[in-house]
Amino acid sequence: METKKDNIQASGIAYSCYATKSREGEHFVQECTFTYQIAGSLVLNDGNQTYISNAGAFRLVRRNQLLKFIKEPPENGEFRSLTIFLDQQTLKDFSLEYGINAEQKQYDQPVLDMEDHVLLHSYFQSLMTYHQTHSFDNPKLVQIKMKEAILLLLQINPELKNVLFDFTEPHKIDLENFMNKNYHFNVHLERFAYLTGRSLATFKRDFEKTFNTTPGRWLLHKRLQEAYYLLKEKGKAASDIYLELGFEDLSHFSFAFKKAFGEAPSKIMNRYSPVNTASFNSM
Structure with a gap:
């Protein structure tokens, strides 16, 4: 506290x-x-x-x-x-x-x-x-x-x-590499656009050409895929990863996860936890 x-x-x-x-x-x-x-x-x-x-x-x-x-x-x-x-x-x-x-x-x-x-x-x-x-x-x-x-x-x-005294502004950089590195940062699209050397309109246009979807949909999908991996393979708890992956709060993360995968994050973690896996293998 x-x-x-x-x-x-x-x-x-x-x-x-x-x-x-x-x-x-x-x-x-x-x-x-x-x-x-x-x-x-x-x-x-x-x-x-x-x-x-x-x-x-x-x-x-x-x-x-x-x-x-x-x-x-x-x-x-x-x-x-x-x-x-x-x-x-x-x-x-x-x-x-x-x-x-x-x-x-x-x-x-x-x-x-x-x-x-x-x-x-x-x-x-x-x-x-x-x-x-x-x-x-x-x-x-x-x-x-x-x-x-x-x-x-x-x-x-x-x-x-x-x-x-380097007063230069960010120049136009490779969008795919930048987003795959920084998708877990919870910042507005305007900030992503600025850091990649683009206006917001150009950023959205280049993004859809690169990823064949909108920035919002891609970010949510990317974060949820990483969350599934961390829950299943690393045994992480939802409360330990939602901020790390760029979600505003735990309830928003849990709602989005269940909508995408049909199950709550806790069920994924419990199913693949080392204790449950060991019990299954001993049967």
């Missing part, structure tokens, strides 16, 4: 605190985010790779990423983190002011682990002081601290300019 939830966000800076046993979900990372993991751990997954940040870790997440997350507090403690959201306007203004531009797209992975550096520890400690004294009510102070974060990142690793 959740005993405390505190997610305070100023303009561009967020302090998160959770005392749940675990908290999971997914989100679209629209802006570059720079985070310090104060306590607990954060597990991110982009569909191909898992990235784990434990207490004391610094990480930079590139913009325009689909990521699933699991937040785990330490034993008898709270999950705590501080995050700087480096929006495009702030970065463009910085680029113009200092004459720093991206030279080439150098990083493809969405999550970059940052070097443990005394300057970063000092910086985030100052943010905690401002948070505790409610100093983030001043937007000018927030802007100064965001600029300081950019300067520190570039001082520690100058090549990060190719991440921070």
Whole structure:
């Protein structure tokens, strides 16, 4: 049971605190985010790779990423983190002011682990002081601290300019590969369209040419097929997989599953569970 939830966000800076046993979900990372993991751990997954940040870790997440997350507090403690959201306007203004531009797209992975550096520890400690004294009510102070974060990142690793100041929008990419990788993310079609470099109308048109069905029907079928596999072959419970597969809630998943396969998810899982299989084989 959740005993405390505190997610305070100023303009561009967020302090998160959770005392749940675990908290999971997914989100679209629209802006570059720079985070310090104060306590607990954060597990991110982009569909191909898992990235784990434990207490004391610094990480930079590139913009325009689909990521699933699991937040785990330490034993008898709270999950705590501080995050700087480096929006495009702030970065463009910085680029113009200092004459720093991206030279080439150098990083493809969405999550970059940052070097443990005394300057970063000092910086985030100052943010905690401002948070505790409610100093983030001043937007000018927030802007100064965001600029300081950019300067520190570039001082520690100058090549990060190719991440921070890459203002290009997603280009048109292979639709089939992208959707087979990201179908389990619960995002609107407009987001899928944007990330594949298409307008919504073009996305729907290209989708039907590629898959011979509508995006909505394909997504539901793909998610339910994966659910059947996980229930039957892996012995997973419906409550453990519905979020993982992109369903809004358990009741919606159960209704859609029964409509597609004629049986509730629990019946599939129980029929093929190791205990029942062993009992059948001993007869």
